[in-house]
Amino acid sequence: MAGRAANGMGTITKRKDGRYQAAVYVLNTAGHRERKYVYGKTWDEANDKRVELLDNNRKGIPSISSNMALGDYLDYWVENIIKEDRAYSTYAGYETVIRRFIKPLLGHKKLNRLSPRDIRAFVAALRTRRTVHGAKLSDRYVQNVFEVLRSALTAAVKQDELIGRNVAMLVTTPSRGEHDVAPLDEDSARKFLRAIADHWLCALWLLLITTGLRKGEVLGLAWSDIDLDTGEIKVRRTVQRIRGQLRFGKPKTPRSRRTVYVGDVVKAALKRHRTLTAERMKGQPRPASDQPGDLVFVTSSGQVVEPRNVNTMLRRILKKAGLGHSRVHDLRHTAATLLLLDGATIREVMEQLGHSSIATTANIYGHVLDVAKRRMAERMDRRFSAD
The missing domain is CATH 1.10.150.130 (Tyrosine recombinase, N-terminal domain)
Structure with missing residues (x-):
């Protein structure tokens, strides 16, 4: 039913067109009070909108309108x-x-x-x-x-x-241009693996090139995210340097919060890394703000490995391996490319990488799919070729 609410709570009136109108003084985005009108086909519908506006006032959240800038x-x-x-x-x-x-x-x-x-x-x-x-x-x-x-x-x-x-x-979405994808080929990937064999972050490099996890996702891993018996790894957080500060946060998208699996080589590397980390620790750990207590990749002081230092270390490793320039993100592309060439489906790679849609994966790795299809054709040809 129509009526006037208590002072400061707004009013609800019935209009000539049969709708109900609620009027409430609200906060605008500049922090000032202004009168706002909302409408409903019934008194209850208008009242629900009135209550929402008042709740925004209580929380200090501005109420917005269609004619605002x-x-x-x-x-x-x-x-x-x-x-x-x-x-x-x-x-x-x-x-x-x-x-x-x-x-x-x-x-x-x-x-x-x-x-x-x-x-x-x-x-x-x-x-x-x-x-x-x-x-x-x-x-x-x-x-x-x-x-x-x-x-x-x-x-x-x-x-x-x-x-x-x-x-x-x-409006037509602006063209994104060509994706800058520069994965290591299979021969270069083998050289890279030989070059990281004795690196103190060998397990990190293996995770990057075999799972396709993002750099921040690997650096954000804690031992509680990893099952070394099954090889199951849960991606629950990421770490990045944003505006000069190291920040731990949620992964990029809901699909980025995912589970991946690693094989015996990576599991063995992680076990070695855990032992070496304990041996390298010096004095009382000094973790970064919000850092999990059981973070996997830490320095000798117990602080998360600086993301920018990973880039520097990669340049040295590539030089040692006699390889040209590659970014850390290219190791993710390498993992995806090798998976597709080994016969993984585009959906399986999408899930592994944590892309938000299969279209994203297909758009980035469409050229790899063509190579994979040719390889399948060659395998089928050999199967049915005469001796």
């Missing part, structure tokens, strides 16, 4: 949704993209007045922008910026019900 909505979205629900590295990346590119180019536009033309002009403008080092934004980065904007507008449609459509969905 896109920049204000993006600030709300990244601080109240992304920061709460996603890994800190994702939040930091989104916040940077919004602050440096989306808000300067599009932030002044009203959320409910955005058009496909605005989005296309935005993408064109991005292609003229430069990084802090003066280089043009890569095709991949332009697409990443576009996808952040599209994700925010999707939330404005589906979660916050502020707008009726996502205009970014009406």
Whole structure:
């Protein structure tokens, strides 16, 4: 039924069109109070929305409206949704993209007045922008910026019900360009394995090149994540240096929180590593902030191995092996490539790598699939060839 709530709790009235209208003073994104109206087909529906607004006031969360500037909505979205629900590295990346590119180019536009033309002009403008080092934004980065904007507008449609459509969905996604995939070939992989045999992080390199785990996922492993009898490894956290600080956090996506298995060679290397780590420890451990107490890859002081030092160590190993330049991430590509060449399906590789979709895996490793198919054809040919 219609009626007036207690003072400060807002009012609900019935409109001439039969709907119910609730009016509440709320906090806006600037921290000021303003009157906000919500509507419902029934009194209860309007009241539920009124209660939600009051709950936001109680929590100090701003209530948002469809005619707010896109920049204000993006600030709300990244601080109240992304920061709460996603890994800190994702939040930091989104916040940077919004602050440096989306808000300067599009932030002044009203959320409910955005058009496909605005989005296309935005993408064109991005292609003229430069990084802090003066280089043009890569095709991949332009697409990443576009996808952040599209994700925010999707939330404005589906979660916050502020707008009726996502205009970014009406614009062709910018081309990502060619994927920069440079795996080691099989001969180079064997040379790499010989070069790491006596390295103090031999187990780390083996994990990278055999499982396809990301660098941060391997560095974030704890002994409680590993079953050395079965070879089961649970990926539960990642560690990265973000804005100058080492941070432990959730893996990149829900699919990144996964289980992989290793064979006897890696299990033996991990057992040796555990023994050597105990022998190398000096004095009282000085772990990094938020570091698990049973972290696998630590220095002699008990602190997580610095991610940037892994890059430096890889360059030395490659030089020792007589191999050309490769990134740590190329070891992940190497694992995926070798799995596909050995007959693994694209879905199996997707699950192993923790990609969010099979399309991502197929897009990156499509060329490897062609090689794998030719090998299968050759094997079948040999099977049925005459002696």
